[in-house]
Amino acid sequence: MTELWDILISVSFWAAAIRIASPLILATMGELICERAGVLNLGIEGIMVFGAFSGWLSVYLGAPLWLGVLAALLSGMGFGLLHAVLVVPFGLSQHVVGLGITMLATSGSYFAYRLALPEVTSPPKIEPFAPLPIPLLSDLPLIGPALFAQTALTYLAFAVAAAVALVLYRTPLGLALRAAGENPAAVEAQGLSVTALRIGAVMVGSGLMAVGGAFLTLSAFSSFFFEMINGRGWICIALVVFGAWRPGKAVLGALLFAAFDALQIRLQQTPLGAHLPYQLFLMAPYLLSILALILMSRRAEVPAALMVPYNKGER
Amino acid sequence: MRLEAIPAPALSRRIGLPVLALVATVVVASVLARVAGADPFATLGLIVTGAFGSKFAALETLNRATPLIFTGLAVAVAFRAKLWNIGAEAQLYAGAIVAVLLGTGALAAPWVLPVSMLVAMLAGALVLLGPVMLKTRLGVDEVVTTLLLNFVMLLFVSYLLEGPLKDPMGMGWPKSPALVKEARLPRIATGLRLHWGFALALIAALGVWLIQARTTLGFEMRAVGANPAAARFAGMPVNGVLVKTALLSGGLAALAGWSEVAGLKGHLSSDLSPGFGYTGIIVAMLALLHPLGVVVSALFVAAIFVGSDSMSRAAGVPTYIADMLLATALLFMVLALALTRYRVVWK
Numbered sequence: 001m002t003e004l005w006d007i008l009i010s011v012s013f014w015a016a017a018i019r020i021a022s023p024l025i026l027a028t029m030g031e032l033i034c035e036r037a038g039v040l041n042l043g044i045e046g047i048m049v050f051g052a053f054s055g056w057l058s059v060y061l062g063a064p065l066w067l068g069v070l071a072a073l074l075s076g077m078g079f080g081l082l083h084a085v086l087v088v089p090f091g092l093s094q095h096v097v098g099l100g101i102t103m104l105a106t107s108g109s110y111f112a113y114r115l116a117l118p119e120v121t122s123p124p125k126i127e128p129f130a131p132l133p134i135p136l137l138s139d140l141p142l143i144g145p146a147l148f149a150q151t152a153l154t155y156l157a158f159a160v161a162a163a164v165a166l167v168l169y170r171t172p173l174g175l176a177l178r179a180a181g182e183n184p185a186a187v188e189a190q191g192l193s194v195t196a197l198r199i200g201a202v203m204v205g206s207g208l209m210a211v212g213g214a215f216l217t218l219s220a221f222s223s224f225f226f227e228m229i230n231g232r233g234w235i236c237i238a239l240v241v242f243g244a245w246r247p248g249k250a251v252l253g254a255l256l257f258a259a260f261d262a263l264q265i266r267l268q269q270t271p272l273g274a275h276l277p278y279q280l281f282l283m284a285p286y287l288l289s290i291l292a293l294i295l296m297s298r299r300a301e302v303p304a305a306l307m308v309p310y311n312k313g314e315r
Numbered sequence: 316m317r318l319e320a321i322p323a324p325a326l327s328r329r330i331g332l333p334v335l336a337l338v339a340t341v342v343v344a345s346v347l348a349r350v351a352g353a354d355p356f357a358t359l360g361l362i363v364t365g366a367f368g369s370k371f372a373a374l375e376t377l378n379r380a381t382p383l384i385f386t387g388l389a390v391a392v393a394f395r396a397k398l399w400n401i402g403a404e405a406q407l408y409a410g411a412i413v414a415v416l417l418g419t420g421a422l423a424a425p426w427v428l429p430v431s432m433l434v435a436m437l438a439g440a441l442v443l444l445g446p447v448m449l450k451t452r453l454g455v456d457e458v459v460t461t462l463l464l465n466f467v468m469l470l471f472v473s474y475l476l477e478g479p480l481k482d483p484m485g486m487g488w489p490k491s492p493a494l495v496k497e498a499r500l501p502r503i504a505t506g507l508r509l510h511w512g513f514a515l516a517l518i519a520a521l522g523v524w525l526i527q528a529r530t531t532l533g534f535e536m537r538a539v540g541a542n543p544a545a546a547r548f549a550g551m552p553v554n555g556v557l558v559k560t561a562l563l564s565g566g567l568a569a570l571a572g573w574s575e576v577a578g579l580k581g582h583l584s585s586d587l588s589p590g591f592g593y594t595g596i597i598v599a600m601l602a603l604l605h606p607l608g609v610v611v612s613a614l615f616v617a618a619i620f621v622g623s624d625s626m627s628r629a630a631g632v633p634t635y636i637a638d639m640l641l642a643t644a645l646l647f648m649v650l651a652l653a654l655t656r657y658r659v660v661w662k
Binding site for chain 2: 042082086089090091092093095096097099100101103104106107108110111114115118230231234235237238241277279280282283286287289290293294297298311
C-alpha cells in the first residue's frame with residue numbers, strides 16, 4: 001500500500017498522467033466534433049497513425065517542429081475530407097468507410113515509411129519538443145512541475161479543448177454544428193447547409209486526430225515505429241462516449257484514463273507487479289475503456305442524428 | 316447535390332459500376348508502383364504471377380484464402396444483421412487457443428479433431444457473446460467493445476505463450492508446443508501443400524448460404540439488419556436473433572484460427588494472424604455480404620497478398636501496397652454500390 005501512496009504523491013506520476021492524456025485529449029476532441037455534427041469517424045485510428053508519421057517525416061527531412069505539426073494537421077484534414085465526402089453527400093456506411101480509412105491511412109503510412117527509409121532497421125530519431133516550463137507557475141509544489149513544465153503540444157491540447165468547448169457552446173457556429181447532429185432539418189430550415197457543416201466538422205476533427213498522433217512522434221517518443229498508436233484511437237472513441245459528448249467531461253475522462261495508465265506502468269515495477277504477468281497491466285487500458293462504456297451506457301446522451309445521413313428533400 | 320433513388324437499376328449499372336471500382340483500384344495500384352519507382356505493368360504482372368504463376372504459388376494463395384473465407388463469413392453474417400463485429404481477430408485467436416489446449420495430447424485420437432473444432436467454435440462464440448450481451452442489455456456500442464477486445468486477446472495470447480502454454484523446447488521463443496499428429500488436419504492429397512481447412516471453409520460458406528437462404532433464422536437475420544424496428548413490430552425476437560447471429564459469427568471466426576493452427580502451422584504463436592480478422596471486413600464487403608461471394612473475394616484478397624509478397628521481393632515495391640490496394644478497393648466498392656441504387660442530382 002505504501003508503494004501505491006509513494007506513486008500517487010510523486011511528481012513524475014502526475015507529469016506522466018498529463019503527458020499521456022495530451023494526445024488522447026487532441027484526438028478525443030477531434031472525434032467529439034465529428035460526432036456532435038452527426039458523423040462517426042472510425043478513421044481515427046489510421047488518421048492518428050498517419051499524423052504520427054507525416055509529422056515525424058517532415059521534421060526528419062529538416063522542417064521545424066511546428067511545420068511537422070502543420071503537416072500532420074493538413075494530412076488529417078485530407079483524410080477527413082475523403083471520409084466526409086463518402087459518408088455525408090453520398091451517405092455511405094460510416095462504419096465501413098471509417099474502417100476503410102483506418103486501413104488506408106495505416107498502410108499508407110507504412111508504405112511511405114518503407115519508401116522513404118528502405119534500409120533502416122532501427123527507427124531514426126528526431127529532436128522532439130523540449131519541456132517549456134512556465135515561469136512562476138512551474139515553481140508551485142507538485143502541480144507546478146506536473147502541469148506547467150510540459151511541452152508546447154501539451155499546452156496546445158488543453159487550449160484546443162477549451163476552444164472546442166467555447167465554440168460549441170458559445171458561438172452561432174457551434175449551435176449550428178450541434179444542430180446538424182441533433183436535428184439537421186432545422187439547420188437546413190435556417191438556410192444553412194448540413195452537408196457543408198458536417199464536411200467542415202469532419203475535416204477539422206480529423207486534423208486534430210492527426211495532431212494527436214503527431215504528439216507521440218514529436219513530443220513523446222521522437223521516432224516513428226509501426227503499431228505505435230496501438231488502439232489509442234479506439235480508446236478515444238470510448239472517451240467521447242464516457243464524456244457524454246461534452247468536451248469538459250471528455251477531458252476529465254482522458255485525464256482519469258491517463259492517470260490509470262501511468263499508475264499501471266509504475267505498478268509493474270513494484271513487488272506486486274513482479275508477481276503478476278505484465279500483460280495483465282497492459283490489458284488495463286482496454287478493459288478500463290470497456291468498463292467506462294458500460295458505466296455510461298444508461299446515461300449517455302447520444303446526438304440524435306449521429307450516423308443518420310441527411311439527404312436534402314427526403315423525409 | 317442530392318441523391319435520388321433508382322427504383323429498378325439496370326443490369327449494366329449493377330455490373331458496370333463494381334467493375335469500374337476494380338478498374339479504378341488497378342489504376343491506383345499503377346500509380347503507387349510508379350511512386351515506388353517501379354514499372355506499373357511489370358508490377359501488376361508480378362503480382363498476378365506471384366499469386367497464380369506456379370502450382371506452389373496457387374496453393375499458397377488457396378492456403379492464405381482459407382482463414383479469410385472464415386473471417387469473411389463471420390463478418391458477412393454479422394454485418395447482414397447490422398451487428399458490427401469488428402472483433403474477428405480476437406475470436407480467431409480464441410479458436411487457435413482451443414486447438415492448442417485440446418490438440419497437444421489432452422484428447423485421444425478419434426475424437427480430437429471434431430471435439431476441438433466444436434469447442435473452438437464455442438470459444439469464439441463466447442468471445443463475441445460478451446459484447447453482444449452488453450449491446451442488447453445495456454445498449455453499449457459493439458464496435459468499440461469488439462475492437463478493444465482484440466487488443467486484450469492478443470495480450471492474453473502473449474501471456475499464454477510466455478506462461479502456461481509456452482513450449483519448453485522452444486529455445487525461449489514465445490510459441491506453443493506442436494500439436495500431436497492426430498490433432499492435425501490432414502492434407503487434401505498427399506504431396507499437395509493444401510490442408511482440409513480449405514475444404515472446410517468451402518463447406519462453411521455453403522452452410523451459411525443455406526442458413527441465410529433457406530431457414531427462418533436467415534430470414535430473421537436479414538429482417539433485423541434491414542429494419543430492427545419493423546422486425547420487432549412483426550414479432551421477431553430481435554435481441555434473440557442478434558445473439559444467434561453472434562454465436563454463428565464468432566464460431567466462424569474461431570474456425571479461422573483453429574484451422575490455421577491445426578492445418579497449417581501446427582502450433583500457436585502471436586504472429587499467427589497478420590490481421591485476418593480485419594481483412595475479413597474487406598472480404599465480406601467486396602462479396603456484398605454474400606456467403607458464396609465471400610469465397611471468390613477471399614481468393615482475390617489472398618491473391619493480392621501472396622502476389623504482392625512475391626512482387627515485393629522482385630520489384631522492391633513495399634509489400635504494404637497490398638493493404639493499400641485492398642482499402643482502396645473497399646472504398647471504391649462501397650461507393651459503386653451506392654451509385655447503383657442512387658443517382659446524383661446536382662442542383
